Amino acid sequence: MEITVKPLIYGYVRIEDGSSEDDIQQAEQRMKHLARAEGFSYERTFYEYVSGDHSTFEELIAEIQRVEARAVIVPSYEHLSAHPILFQIMVERLSQEASACLWTVxxxxxxxxxxATLGGI
Structure with a gap:
């Protein structure tokens, strides 16, 4: 029997004020569904609770470097950052520091x- 190892993908969600638990759970389910459909093994979701704080993003970078994951998924690009320059910096960090690509549902x-499709996987 042949065992197939799927590439890992991690989720990242920025929790905005007023987000309901139901909204958060639905966003995570959509990320998991797309990850499975694209052939990934969804590992876990990192939640950023404080606007302007990127400590959870730093933890995400460290984790994907540690396990050599090559993909991160977000509900929308705004979950990384709504500011275009900061968004670009964060995508570049994922790409350059962790060789990861960013997916969105x-x-x-x-x-x-x-x-590259699948981040070069």
């Missing part, structure tokens, strides 16, 4: 890690 093509 909104159907956008993955970006980062040289914009």
């Amino acid at each position: 909104e159907g956008d093509a993955p970006i980062g890690a040289d914009d």
Whole structure:
């Protein structure tokens, strides 16, 4: 029997004021569904609770470096950052520091890690 190892993907969700538990759970379920459909093994979700604080993003970078994961998924790009310059910096960090690409459940093509499909996997 052949065992197939699926590439790991991690979720990242920025929790905004007024987000309901139901909204958060639905966002995570959509990320997990897309990850499975694209052939990933969904490992876990990192939640950023404090606006302007990126400590959870730092933990995400450290974790994907540690396990050599090559993909991160978000409900939308705004979950990384709504500010275009900060967004670009964060995508570059994922790509350059962790060789990871960024996926979104909104159907956008993955970006980062040289914009290769599946992040070069």
